[in-house]
Amino acid sequence: MNKNIKKYIYPSITVFVILVIIGAFVFSALFITKSIDAALISEQESQTKDLQIKMQALEAARQKLSLENLDIPINISTTTETTISTTTEEEKIVENKTLLSLAVLNSTGIPGKAGELAKLISTSGFKVSFTGNAKKLEPTTVIQIKETSKKIFPESLKELFSVVRGRYSVTESILEENSEYDAIVIIGTN
Numbered sequence: 001m002n003k004n005i006k007k008y009i010y011p012s013i014t015v016f017v018i019l020v021i022i023g024a025f026v027f028s029a030l031f032i033t034k035s036i037d038a039a040l041i042s043e044q045e046s047q048t049k050d051l052q053i054k055m056q057a058l059e060a061a062r063q064k065l066s067l068e069n070l071d072i073p074i075n076i077s078t079t080t081e082t083t084i085s086t087t088t089e090e091e092k093i094v095e096n097k098t099l100l101s102l103a104v105l106n107s108t109g110i111p112g113k114a115g116e117l118a119k120l121i122s123t124s125g126f127k128v129s130f131t132g133n134a135k136k137l138e139p140t141t142v143i144q145i146k147e148t149s150k151k152i153f154p155e156s157l158k159e160l161f162s163v164v165r166g167r168y169s170v171t172e173s174i175l176e177e178n179s180e181y182d183a184i185v186i187i188g189t190n
Helices: 002-064 113-123 147-152 154-165
Strands: 102-106 128-133 141-145 170-174 183-187
Touching: 102 113, 113 128, 113 154, 113 183, 141 147, 141 154, 147 154, 154 170, 154 183
Parallel strands: 102 128, 102 183, 141 170
Antiparallel strands: 141 183
């Protein structure tokens, strides 16, 4: 009987060891898979929260600039529910003056006036895209502004008026929406 036991014991031990190895492999594979999934989900949740915060900031900027007529759809689809609390403090939106497309035209008949004013405007942080002579003489200095530009760059335009008023008395008029510039400064003869 001793031989019969030996005959079954060694194969049984071998099968048992193989089953333990397979079980350990399956357990470790499941553990690693769950760990990777948990890491990726937390990273995805973090990115989703960041995206929601950015979209809220953009929506606040859009509302502050009164751009309701743009009808930009904002849709963030997420698989997890998150709650984001925002402060009630009003966020100040900083306009980029260099995005304001400006032209400075001289209607005085005195050479170099447009260049002088363009240099002054540029030192205030604006980007003057064009300087030249006006086709007709203007009696006063005029800043022509597109209606859409007034909504997008209100603070920058106030600063532009302030800079030009340092040299000239200024009036304002409406610039056609199809103009390639957001604002045109025409230096008048007076």
